[in-house]
Amino acid sequence: MNLTRWSARLPGGQRRATTPSRLTESGDGVGSGIHPAEARAADIGVPTARELLDAPASRDGAARVSAARDGASRASASRDTPAHREARDARQLADPHDQPTVQDVLSHLPALVAVSYGPGHRLGYLNRAYTDVFGYRPTGVPAHQVMPELEELGLLPLMDQAFRTGRPRTVKARKVTNPSFTSSERPRYYTFVCAPVREDEDLGQQITALAATHQHQSGRVTTSPRSPFSGLRRSTNAADVCGVLVFGAEVTDQVQVTERLRESERRHREAAVTLQRSLLPQKLEQPDDLRVAATYQPGGADAAVGGDWYDVITLGGGRTALVIGDVMGRGMRAAAVMGQLRTAVRAYARLDLPPHEVLQLLDGLASEIDATLIATCVYAVYDPSEQRITYSSAGHLPLMIREADGSVVRPEEPGGPPLGTGGWLHTSATVAMGTGATGVLYTDGLVERRGQDIDEGLDALAATFAGATGSPDVICARLLRAMGVTPDHDDDVAALVFQLPERDSETAELFRSASLDLLGGAEAVSSARAFTTGVLSSWRLGEELLDLGVLAVSELVSNSFTHGHPPMRLRLRRTDRRLTVEVTDADDHLPRRRRAEPADESGRGIAIIATIASSWGTRRTPDGGKAVWCDFVLPTTRQTVRQ
Numbered sequence: 199m200n201l202t203r204w205s206a207r208l209p210g211g212q213r214r215a216t217t218p219s220r221l222t223e224s225g226d227g228v229g230s231g232i233h234p235a236e237a238r239a240a241d242i243g244v245p246t247a248r249e250l251l252d253a254p255a256s257r258d259g260a261a262r263v264s265a266a267r268d269g270a271s272r273a274s275a276s277r278d279t280p281a282h283r284e285a286r287d288a289r290q291l292a293d294p295h296d297q298p299t300v301q302d303v304l305s306h307l308p309a310l311v312a313v314s315y316g317p318g319h320r321l322g323y324l325n326r327a328y329t330d331v332f333g334y335r336p337t338g339v340p341a342h343q344v345m346p347e348l349e350e351l352g353l354l355p356l357m358d359q360a361f362r363t364g365r366p367r368t369v370k371a372r373k374v375t376n377p378s379f380t381s382s383e384r385p386r387y388y389t390f391v392c393a394p395v396r397e398d399e400d401l402g403q404q405i406t407a408l409a410a411t412h413q414h415q416s417g418r419v420t421t422s423p424r425s426p427f428s429g430l431r432r433s434t435n436a437a438d439v440c441g442v443l444v445f446g447a448e449v450t451d452q453v454q455v456t457e458r459l460r461e462s463e464r465r466h467r468e469a470a471v472t473l474q475r476s477l478l479p480q481k482l483e484q485p486d487d488l489r490v491a492a493t494y495q496p497g498g499a500d501a502a503v504g505g506d507w508y509d510v511i512t513l514g515g516g517r518t519a520l521v522i523g524d525v526m527g528r529g530m531r532a533a534a535v536m537g538q539l540r541t542a543v544r545a546y547a548r549l550d551l552p553p554h555e556v557l558q559l560l561d562g563l564a565s566e567i568d569a570t571l572i573a574t575c576v577y578a579v580y581d582p583s584e585q586r587i588t589y590s591s592a593g594h595l596p597l598m599i600r601e602a603d604g605s606v607v608r609p610e611e612p613g614g615p616p617l618g619t620g621g622w623l624h625t626s627a628t629v630a631m632g633t634g635a636t637g638v639l640y641t642d643g644l645v646e647r648r649g650q651d652i653d654e655g656l657d658a659l660a661a662t663f664a665g666a667t668g669s670p671d672v673i674c675a676r677l678l679r680a681m682g683v684t685p686d687h688d689d690d691v692a693a694l695v696f697q698l699p700e701r702d703s704e705t706a707e708l709f710r711s712a713s714l715d716l717l718g719g720a721e722a723v724s725s726a727r728a729f730t731t732g733v734l735s736s737w738r739l740g741e742e743l744l745d746l747g748v749l750a751v752s753e754l755v756s757n758s759f760t761h762g763h764p765p766m767r768l769r770l771r772r773t774d775r776r777l778t779v780e781v782t783d784a785d786d787h788l789p790r791r792r793r794a795e796p797a798d799e800s801g802r803g804i805a806i807i808a809t810i811a812s813s814w815g816t817r818r819t820p821d822g823g824k825a826v827w828c829d830f831v832l833p834t835t836r837q838t839v840r841q
Contacts, residue, residue, distance in 0.1 A: 304323075304325040304326075305325050305326040306326070307325055307327060308327055308448070309327060309445060309446060309447050309448070310325070310327050310328040310331060310388065310390075310444070310445070310446030310447075311323070311324070311325040311327070311328060311443070311444070311445055311446075312324050312325075312328055312341075312345075312443075312444040313395065313441060313442075313443055313444075314341050314357065314441055314442050314444070315395075315440060315441035316440075316441070317361060318340045319340060319341040319342070319354075319357055319358075319361070319442060320337075320338055320339065320340055320341070321335060321336070321337045321338065321339055321340075321341050321344065321345065322337060322338075322441065323337065324337070328446075331374060331386070332345070332347050341354070341357070342354055347374075348444075351369065351372050351374070351390060352369060352372075353369060353390055353392060353444060356369065356390075356392040357392045357442045357444070359392075360392040360393060360394045360439075360442050361394060361439055361441075361442050363394075364394045364396075364438075364439050365394070366391055366392065366393040366394065367391070367392045368389070368390070368391050368392075369389065369390045369391075369392075370389050371387050371388075371389055371449055371452075371453050372387065372388055372389075372390065373385055373386070373387055374386045374387065374388055384450065384454075385450070386448060386450050387448070387449050387450045387452075387453040388446040388447060388448050388449065389446070389447050389449050390444060390445070390446045391443075391444070391445045391446075391447075392442055392443070392444055393442070393443045393445065394439040394441075394442060394443075395439065395440055395441035395442060395443050396438045396439055396440065470530065470533070471496050473530070473533060474494075474496065474504070474533050474536075475494065477507065477533060477536060477537035477540065478494060478507055478508065478540075479492075479508070479509055479510070482510045483510045483511065483512050483518075484510075485510070485512055485516075485518040485580075486516060486582075486709075486773035486774065486775050486776065487516065487518070487580070487582040487698060487709070487773065488518055488580060488696045488697065488698060489669065489670050489696070489697045489698075489699055490510050490520075490670055490694070490695070490696045490697075491669070491670030491671035491673070491674050491694075491695050492508045492510075492674065492692070492693065492694045492695070493671075493674040493675070493678060493691075493692070493693050494506065494508070494690070494691070494692045495643075495678060495683055495685075495687060495690065495691040495692075496690055497643060497687050497688050497689040497690040497691065504524070504525070504527075504528050504532060504533070504643075504689070504690030505523075505524060505525025505526070505527065505528075505532035505533055505535060505536035505571075505573065505690075506522075506523070506524050506525075506536070506641045506643070506690040506691070506692035507521075507522070507523050507524075507525075507536045507537075507539070507540045507692065508521060508522045508523075508639070508692050508693075508694045509521040509522075509540055509543060509544065510694070510696075511543075511544055511547045513547060513550055513579065513815075513817075514550070514813055514814075514815045514827060514829060515778055515780055515815065515817075515825070515827035515829070516581075516582045516583065516771055516773070516778050517550075517579055517580065517581050517582070518579070518580045518696075519547045519577065519578070519579050520577075520578045520579075520580065520587075520637075520639060520694060520696055521540075521543050521547075521575065521576070521577050521578075521639075522575070522576050522594070522639040522640065522641065522692060522694050523536070523539060523540070523543075523573055523574060523575035523576070523594070523617075523641075524573065524574050524575075524594070524641045524642060524690075524692070525539070525571055525572075525573045526571060526572045526573065526574075526616075527571060528690075531568070531571070532571065535564075535567055535568055535571050535573065536573075538563075538567055539560060539563070539564065539567075539573060539575070539617070542559070542560060542563050543556065543560065543575075543577065546559050546560070550815055550816070550817035550818075551817075551818075552579075552588070552590075552626055552818070552820070553577040553578060553579055553588055553589055553590035553624075553626045554590040554623075554624040554625050554626040556577050556590070557575060557577055557590050557591075557592045557614065557617070557624045558623070558624055560575060560592070560617050561592065561617050561618065561619070561620060561622070561624070562620070564617040564618035565618050565620055568618075569618065571618065572593075572616045572617070572618050572619070573592075573616060573617040573618060574591075574592055574593040574594040574595075574616045574617065575591075575592045575593075575594055575617055576589060576590070576591045576592075576594045576595075576597060576613075576639055577589065577590055578590075578597060578639070580631065580696070582771070583711065583769060583771065583780075585630065585631055585632055585633075585698070586628050586629065586630055586631065587599075587628065587629050587630075587631050587637070588626050588627070588628045588820075589609075589626065589627060589628075589629070590613070590614075590624050590625065590626045590627070591613030591614065591624075592613065592614050592615065592616055592617045592624060593613065593614065593615050593616030593617070594613065594616075595640065595641075595642060595645065595656070596608050596609055596610070596613075596656075597609065597629075597637055597638065597639050598637065598638050598659070598660060598663055599629060599630075599631055599635055599636070599637045600635065600636045600637070600638075600663055600664060600666075601632065601634070601635050602632065602633065602634030602635060602700070604664050604665075605664070606660045606663055606664045607629065608656070608660060609627060609629050611625075611627040626820075631698055632698070633698055633699075633700050633701075634698065634699070634700045635697070635698050636670070636673065636695065636696070636697040636698075637695070637696050637697075638663060638673070638677070638693060638694065638695050638696075639693070639694040639696075640659070640677075640691075640692065640693045640694070641690065641691060641692045641693075642689070643683070643687065643689035643690050643691035643692075644659065644677065644678070644681055644683065644691050644693060645658070645659050645681065646689065655681075658681065659677070659681060662676070662677060662680040662681065663677065666680070669697070670695040670696065670697050671695075673695045673697075674693055674695050677693055677695075678691065678693070705774075708772070708773065708774040709772070709773055709774070710737055710771070710772050711769065711770065711771040711772075712729075712733045712769075712770045712771075713767060713768065713769045713770070714726060714729045714767070714768045715765065715766070715767055715768075716755060716758070716759075716764075716765075716766035716767060716768055716781075717764075719759070720759070722755065722759065722766075723752060723755050723756055723759065726751050726752070726755045726768050727748050727751060727752055729768070730747055730748050730751045730768075730770060730779075731744065731748055733770050734747050734748070734770070734777075737772055739772070739777065739832070740833060742833075743777060743830060743832070743833065746810050746811075746830055747770075747777060747779060747830065749806070749810060750779045750807055750810065750811060750828050750830075751768065751770075751779055751781075753803040753804075753806050753807055754768075754779065754781040754803070754807065754826055754828070755768060755781055756803065757781075757789060757803045757804070757826070758781050758783045758826070761785065761787065761789065762783030762784065762785040762787075762823075762824070763783055763784040763785045763823075764783065764784060765783070765784060766781065766782065766783045766784075767781070767782045767783075768780075768781055769781075769782070772832075774832070775831065775832060776812070776829045776830060776831050776832055777829070777830040777832065778827060778828070778829050778830075779827065779828050779830075780825055780826070780827035781825070781826050781827075782819060782823055782824065782825045782826075783823055783824065784821070784822065784823040785823060785824060786818055786822055786823060786824055787824065788816045788817075788818070788824055789803075789804055789816060789826060790804070790816075791804045791805055791808055807828050811828035811829060811830055812828075812829045812830055812831045813828065813829045814826075814827065814828040814829070815827060815828075
């Protein structure tokens with residue numbers, strides 16, 4: 199076939215008769231100095247360098263066509279009558295060489311078109327759009343010698359593949375830079391297709407299909423359009439390939455729209471993640487006994503943040519609450535519910551309630567906030583006096599404790615349903631945590647994977663946790679890395695690691711405790727004062743703190759003997775930051791601070807404690823009694839705070 203056979207299929211073209219091919223007398227080009235692929239190119243009408251140079255009539259015809267079109271545009275619409283159209287068609291039939299050639303049509307095509315022939319990719323044709331972008335290129339020369347842009351755009355290897363395999367190759371949205379572009383011009387982007395040219399395939403149909411496909415898809419905001427070869431033959435036979443067609447369609451508008459969309463999504467995601475992180479603790483409270491660290495990794499690249507949260511709350515009396523939770527679903531609504539639940543947990547924690555009672559209150563609150571959302575939560579309290587953790591779970595994954603010897607304990611006590619389901623009484627359980635032990639609380643994003651049973655993820659986490667040593671922040675990083683959590687992870691991940699470190703002899707002197715069972719009657723108060731004086735003197739806390747501690751013990755023990763029931767117990771405990779005085783008894787009535795009248799003979803004990811202590815509080819004990827405690831900040835800590 200000849201290229202001019204399909205010129206009528208593009209706008210402005212008319213079908214003309216097939217012209218004879220310019221093959222040599224040898225027929226296949228062999229022995230005439232022409233490569234067989236070049237002979238096939240000539241046979242199907244792919245313009246070679248010789249044909250383009252020997253076709254002045256074609257260029258004159260193009261000039262005549264251009265002049266005719268200019269004249270037609272200046273003519274009035276009233277002159278375009280059926281008689282005029284019949285006369286024009288007769289003239290075209292009488293002189294078919296006045297019809298536009300393929301070069302004429304392609305020169306007006308806005309897409310970049312280049313045709314090469316032979317395995318060396320000798321340049322056969324460039325349209326005007328191509329030369330406007332990259333400049334003039336001589337034909338008949340291998341493309342790699344005169345077309346450096348092909349190498350810069352990565353098209354030369356694709357041309358080799360298309361010629362060798364007979365399959366098209368596509369390069370999407372490549373930025374084209376050229377010295378001819380002015381500084382005010384915006385960058386241009388093109389999608390390039392390297393398509394094989396075959397002997398038995400109409401090249402016009404191929405280019406028409408490419409142009410039509412690009413025009414159809416140019417309205418879509420995408421830089422990854424569907425393959426433009428959906429309507430073309432996909433034969434893998436490369437024996438009949440004689441050349442390569444390079445077709446470049448400009449996609450600058452689509453790329454810029456996509457970039458603006460991505461930038462907008464990036465800003466929205468940053469705002470959502472900022473909101474999510476603002477609802478999380480900005481700085482974790484550091485208890486006296488525990489070392490804690492937490493990490494949060496938002497999932498995916500979209501703006502739909504999750505509802506994972508964690509918290510560390512100092513309860514007073516040396517006790518610490520550790521919380522982690524997860525609101526099911528994603529989006530701003532889940533994050534808002536998470537913020538409300540976290541605030542509620544901190545408020546309920548101040549009541550110093552047992553873990554299961556805190557979850558019971560949260561369950562009712564979650565139903566009131568949003569009955570359609572379900573949340574899971576673990577609330578745990580560490581008591582340094584007993585070195586035990588009391589916890590309760592509402593549909594959450596179990597906590598893990600790694601002992602000093604590396605063994606991992608995963609409590610199997612059943613937990614209750616998630617928050618917001620209602621109608622369930624949660625229960626609390628305890629687990630020991632000795633010196634050198636490390637615990638971890640986490641959300642399901644750390645262990646849950648698609649196509650994998652969650653028990654496999656828990657086993658993998660336990661194995662990883664058993665070998666993760668170091669400080670809590672190091673352990674957090676190791677767990678995320680070992681469990682395959684990356685910035686592209688599809689789910690939010692939160693992890694809270696807490697550790698009871700082993701202390702050397704010097705540090706151990708700062709963490710001491712002593713206790714006394716209170717027996718007898720009124721003489722027990724004097725025994726408690728004498729015991730406190732001896733203990734605090736041995737701890738070398740100073741005269742001021744010794745006097746304040748003895749006064750607090752006297753008031754708390756007297757109050758317990760007046761309003762409580764035996765058994766009673768006094769506990770003294772010091773850390774590197776504070777001194778704690780605690781008295782327990784079997785009565786569950788919690789004292790409260792009130793204003794005593796001048797004539798009252800009682801009611802001043804708690805007021806005195808609140809005046810002299812840094813903080814104080816009460817709580818119910820698991821055995822049905824109560825504990826009243828107060829804290830005193832050590833002088834060294836006060837000086838540090840002042841500085």
